[in-house]
Amino acid sequence: MIEDNYRSVLQRVHQAAKRAGRNPEEVTLIAVSKTKPLSDIERLIKIGVTEFGENKPQELKEKYDTVSTPVHFHQIGHLQTNKVKYVIDRAVLIHSVDSMHLAEVIEKEAEKHGVTAQVLIEVNAAEEDTKFGVSLGEAKALVKEVNAFPHVQVRGLMTIAPFVENPEENRAVFRNMHELLLDIKSENIDNSIDILSMGMTNDFEVAIEEGATMVRVGTAIFGERDYSI
Numbered sequence: 001m002i003e004d005n006y007r008s009v010l011q012r013v014h015q016a017a018k019r020a021g022r023n024p025e026e027v028t029l030i031a032v033s034k035t036k037p038l039s040d041i042e043r044l045i046k047i048g049v050t051e052f053g054e055n056k057p058q059e060l061k062e063k064y065d066t067v068s069t070p071v072h073f074h075q076i077g078h079l080q081t082n083k084v085k086y087v088i089d090r091a092v093l094i095h096s097v098d099s100m101h102l103a104e105v106i107e108k109e110a111e112k113h114g115v116t117a118q119v120l121i122e123v124n125a126a127e128e129d130t131k132f133g134v135s136l137g138e139a140k141a142l143v144k145e146v147n148a149f150p151h152v153q154v155r156g157l158m159t160i161a162p163f164v165e166n167p168e169e170n171r172a173v174f175r176n177m178h179e180l181l182l183d184i185k186s187e188n189i190d191n192s193i194d195i196l197s198m199g200m201t202n203d204f205e206v207a208i209e210e211g212a213t214m215v216r217v218g219t220a221i222f223g224e225r226d227y228s229i
């Protein structure tokens with residue numbers, strides 16, 4: 001069931017890439033396993049899945065430390081500075097850097113652990129009050145400042161688009177993000193800035209058509225989440 005869901009989402013990812021004239025290999029599907037048991041992750045590992053997304057640092061730590069086979073965990077949710085320690089040498093990529101203060105703490109922890117943290121800058125592209133992230137206009141400056149840290153490498157941008165009924169409503173948001181990434185790349189700040197993390201269950205195909213290189217899909221793979229338990 002979860003396995004079939006994963007395969008059908010992956011197929012939709014490939015089809016969306018092809019529709020846009022892109023190489024499907026350019027798009028990484030992250031299975032968002034937040035709130036779901038380790039047994040669900042293990043089932044996907046058995047069919048070769050290696051990329052998982054978690055929201056909460058402690059949950060990422062726990063799953064990373066107990067999973068049977070080493071796989072990649074992405075920190076996709078908001079990261080508080082006092083929780084950086086849980087993910088610094090566990091998360092393959094931190095998608096949610098939204099302030100210099102957080103970046104400073106990541107730098108300190110990364111240095112302490114002898115690693116270079118791979119991060120994305122989170123952009124609140126639709127300027128929603130309820131969302132974390134910097135504005136489209138502020139993003140480039142933050143990319144430059146954060147990338148100047150010796151133990152932090154900015155790899156690209158991330159956004160959580162608004163919840164909409166019709167995914168077409170988010171097309172302009174995704175397009176703006178892609179343009180921002182191209183603008184940043186054109187300045188040659190760092191050749192390794194090439195990741196665009198955007199698109200979730202409701203809108204990942206539109207995100208891919210507009211240039212996403214990572215999509216974060218939970219519900220379509222694992223089913224609805226139950227936050228009451």
Ligand SMILES: *Cc1c(COP(=O)(O)O)cnc(C)c1O
Nearest residue numbers: 032076077200201216217218219
């Ligand atoms: C939960 C979550 C997702 C996945 O959402 P679905 O709609 O279940 O696919 C993606 N990104 C972030 C940051 C999330 O918190």
